[in-house]
Amino acid sequence: MPAVKVHVSGVVQGVGFRPFVYRIAVQHSLRGYVKNLGDAGVEIWIEGTDENIEKFIADLKNRAPPLARVEHINVEKVRETGVAKFQILPSSNGGGGGDSIVPPDVALCDDCLRELFDPTNPRYMYPFIVCTNCGPRFSIIESLPYDRENTAMREFPMCEFCDEEYKDPLNRRYHAEPVCCDSCGPHYSLIDSSGAAVPGEPLKETAKLLDSGHIVAIKGIGGFHLACDAFNSEAVRELRRRLGREAQPFAVMVRSIEEVRKLAYITEHEEKELVSYRRPIVLLRKKIELDGVAPGLHTIGVMLPYAGVHYILFHHSSANAYVMTSANYPGMPMLRDNERISEFRDIADYFLVHNRRIVNRIDDSVVRFHGSRRVVIRRSRGFVPLPISSKYAYVGIAMGAELMNSFSIIKGSKIYPGQYIGDTAKVEVMEFQREAIERMRGLLGIDDYELVIVDSHPLYNTTRAGLEMSKEVLKVQHHIAHVAGVMAERALDEMVGIAIDAVGYGSDGKIWGGEIVSIAPGSVRREWHIPYYSLPGGDLASHYPLRALVGVLSTFMPEEEIERLVRSRCAGAITALPHGETEFGVILRQTEIRRNAPQTSSLGRLLDSIAVFLNIAYRRTYEGEPAMKLESAAMGGKDIHFKLREDEFISSLFEEIMSSNASVRDIAYSAHLAIARFFAERAVRVAEERGIENVGVSGGVAYNALIVSEIEKTVNDAGLKFYSSEEVPRGDNGISVGQAYVGGMYLEGIVNKNEIK
Numbered sequence: 001m002p003a004v005k006v007h008v009s010g011v012v013q014g015v016g017f018r019p020f021v022y023r024i025a026v027q028h029s030l031r032g033y034v035k036n037l038g039d040a041g042v043e044i045w046i047e048g049t050d051e052n053i054e055k056f057i058a059d060l061k062n063r064a065p066p067l068a069r070v071e072h073i074n075v076e077k078v079r080e081t082g083v084a085k086f087q088i089l090p091s092s093n094g095g096g097g098g099d100s101i102v103p104p105d106v107a108l109c110d111d112c113l114r115e116l117f118d119p120t121n122p123r124y125m126y127p128f129i130v131c132t133n134c135g136p137r138f139s140i141i142e143s144l145p146y147d148r149e150n151t152a153m154r155e156f157p158m159c160e161f162c163d164e165e166y167k168d169p170l171n172r173r174y175h176a177e178p179v180c181c182d183s184c185g186p187h188y189s190l191i192d193s194s195g196a197a198v199p200g201e202p203l204k205e206t207a208k209l210l211d212s213g214h215i216v217a218i219k220g221i222g223g224f225h226l227a228c229d230a231f232n233s234e235a236v237r238e239l240r241r242r243l244g245r246e247a248q249p250f251a252v253m254v255r256s257i258e259e260v261r262k263l264a265y266i267t268e269h270e271e272k273e274l275v276s277y278r279r280p281i282v283l284l285r286k287k288i289e290l291d292g293v294a295p296g297l298h299t300i301g302v303m304l305p306y307a308g309v310h311y312i313l314f315h316h317s318s319a320n321a322y323v324m325t326s327a328n329y330p331g332m333p334m335l336r337d338n339e340r341i342s343e344f345r346d347i348a349d350y351f352l353v354h355n356r357r358i359v360n361r362i363d364d365s366v367v368r369f370h371g372s373r374r375v376v377i378r379r380s381r382g383f384v385p386l387p388i389s390s391k392y393a394y395v396g397i398a399m400g401a402e403l404m405n406s407f408s409i410i411k412g413s414k415i416y417p418g419q420y421i422g423d424t425a426k427v428e429v430m431e432f433q434r435e436a437i438e439r440m441r442g443l444l445g446i447d448d449y450e451l452v453i454v455d456s457h458p459l460y461n462t463t464r465a466g467l468e469m470s471k472e473v474l475k476v477q478h479h480i481a482h483v484a485g486v487m488a489e490r491a492l493d494e495m496v497g498i499a500i501d502a503v504g505y506g507s508d509g510k511i512w513g514g515e516i517v518s519i520a521p522g523s524v525r526r527e528w529h530i531p532y533y534s535l536p537g538g539d540l541a542s543h544y545p546l547r548a549l550v551g552v553l554s555t556f557m558p559e560e561e562i563e564r565l566v567r568s569r570c571a572g573a574i575t576a577l578p579h580g581e582t583e584f585g586v587i588l589r590q591t592e593i594r595r596n597a598p599q600t601s602s603l604g605r606l607l608d609s610i611a612v613f614l615n616i617a618y619r620r621t622y623e624g625e626p627a628m629k630l631e632s633a634a635m636g637g638k639d640i641h642f643k644l645r646e647d648e649f650i651s652s653l654f655e656e657i658m659s660s661n662a663s664v665r666d667i668a669y670s671a672h673l674a675i676a677r678f679f680a681e682r683a684v685r686v687a688e689e690r691g692i693e694n695v696g697v698s699g700g701v702a703y704n705a706l707i708v709s710e711i712e713k714t715v716n717d718a719g720l721k722f723y724s725s726e727e728v729p730r731g732d733n734g735i736s737v738g739q740a741y742v743g744g745m746y747l748e749g750i751v752n753k754n755e756i757k
C-alpha cells in the first residue's frame, strides 16, 4: 500500500484542522496520524490506496474549515508502516522554518450563540462558551504548539464532561483548546471601586448598573473596556470628564444589526464586515445623534457583540448600545491585568473581571469603507497575527513610527504585523511593544534578525530601540514607508506615491506630510511637496490649529493683513486660545521672526488651518480632529471648482477659500476636491515623466473619502492605475508594513540606502 507524509502550513492550528483531517482520513479509509508541530504547522501520515490518498489531498485543499488558511501542502512518499487506524497524536515540538501562525481571536459562532441561550444546554448562560470554530486564540497563547498547556487555559483543567467532548472526533469541541464550562472554566465576578464584591449574579448586576447610568470596566477578550449606556448622555459626559477626554469619539457596541440600522446607515459591505468573525469597529454614517459619543463627526464607530459576555449583558439589559472604549489613560496601554484595576478606581464605578489571564493585549480593530473598499484604521483584534504576503523574503523586524504604532516581523516572504501598540513616546507603551515583539518572535520561531528597519526620526523611542537590536539597521523616511505600504499589499515594485499625512520626519530635518514620491528600481525621489509653511510654537506644542493657519497665511501675506483677516473671519479662534489675545500676538511674532516655528509641508495641518478658518474647529484635542470635522462639514456639498495655480498651491487655495461667498459646506467640499485634483494631476505628470504606470495614495489623510475618491478618479481619467491599501492601515498604524517592504527592496539591491532615509 502506498504511504505519504504531508506537511501543511498556514493557519492550521486552533481552527479545527486536526479534527477535519481526522474526518476526511476516515472517510477515505486511510490510516495514519495527524499532529501539530512546534512551528504552527501540521504533519499528516496516511496509508491507503493511491486513489484515496489523492482524494484526501484534494479535500485537504478544498474543504478546510472556515478559519483555516492553507498556504502550502508538501507531500512526500514514505514507506508503509502498516498502522491499523487513523489517530490524532500529541503535538511535537519539532518543525521550524515553516510559514505557519496561530489564528486571530474569533467572534462567538452561531452554534455557540444558540447554545448560550438554550436552557437545556450545559453551557447555558456561560460567558466563556467556545468551540473549534470560535473564541479567543491569539489573546490567550503564550507559545507553540497551540495546546491548552501553552495558553491561559492551562489553569483550568477540563472536567469530565468537557474532556469527553474534547476527545470525541464527532463533537464540535473536539480538540478545541479553550473549551470549558461553568464547572471547570473561568468565571466573572463584580466588584465595586473599593474592591468589595457585589452580591448577585455578576453579569445580571452589571447590566442593571449600566442601565442605571453607571460606568463599568469590563474585562473581555483582549483587555478591559470602559462601558456605559450610549443613550444616556449624562453617563457619556461623565465618562469623558473622568477620562479627561474632551471630544475624541467613543466606539459603541450595539445589541444587534437591526439596532445598528436605527443608529446609522449601513451598506452591504459594511454589514458584511460588522458581522464577520473579526467583528471590528466599523465607522458608519450617522442616522441619529447619540449625544456626546462622536461629537462634530458625521460618522460613528460601531461594533457588534463578539464574546459571550457581551451577549449576556445585552440579554439582561434594556440598553441597545453601550459605549465600549478601551480602558486606558490617554496615550497609555489598555488595562489588561486584574492586579492593576485599582489604577482605574477614579474612572469606573464597578469592575466586571474574570479570572482568565489575558496573555496578549489586543485592542478592537477599526475600519471604514470608501464605497466597496475597506480601509483599515487600526489593525488589531481579528486580524493579528495573520500575515501579509510580500515579494521579498528575509528575516527582520520593522519598528514602525511613533503614534498609532505597530511593529512588523518579517519571516520569509511574509510580513506579520503585530497588534496595535499605541503612542510609543510613553515608556509604558514601549514596554508593551517590547513584550509584544518578544511574544511574536517566539510564535514565529525567530532568533535573530538580518535587518532592523526604523523611522528616520532620530528621537523616536522605536528608532532607538531598533538601533539597539542588532547589527544592520536601515532608516526609512516616514512617507516613503507610507507609500511602500500600498506597494507591499499590491506587490508592486514601482509606483508614484501620494503621501498625504499629518506629520513625519523628513530627510532635510523638516516636518513632511504633503508629498509626492516616486519609488522605482534604482531610484527613489521626493518629486514634489506642499511648499513649506511654519508651525509657530512647534507641532507637538500646538493643539490650536490657529497656529498653523497663521503659518500658512504668512507664506503669502504680511503680518498686519493676517491679523486683520483672522480678527474679521475667525475671531473665535483667538478667544479659544488659552491666553487669548496675548497668545495671538506671540504667534504672529513667532511666525514673523521664525522663532520656534518649524517648517512643514503637512497636508493634515493645512486641512486643520482650513477648518479653523471656516470656524469648524478651534482645537485639536485628538490627532486629526479639525481635519476630520472639515470632512464631516463637507459632506453633501457641491463643487464650485476652485482653481489652483501650479506654483502657488497655498496662496491660490486660500484666495479661493477667502473670496468665495458659498456656504461653509460647499467651500469645505470644494477645497477637498481642489486639493485632491492638484495632487493627482501632479502625480500623474510625474508618472508620465518617469514612465511609471502606477499611482497610489497613503498616509493619515488617505482616510478621507472625499480626497481619495477624487484622486482615484483623476488618476483613472489619465489612464493610469490607481492603488490604495485595503489591508495595510494607511495611517501610522501601517508604517511598519511599508518599512518591512522597503527593507526587502533594499536587501535585493533594488533601492539605495541613501535615497530612502
Ligand code: ZN
Pocket (backbone or CB within 6 Å): 108, 109, 110, 111, 112, 113, 130, 131, 132, 133, 134, 135
Ligand atoms: Zn463556537
Ligand code: FE
Pocket (backbone or CB within 6 Å): 478, 482, 501, 502, 503, 504, 699, 700, 731, 732
Ligand atoms: Fe504618518
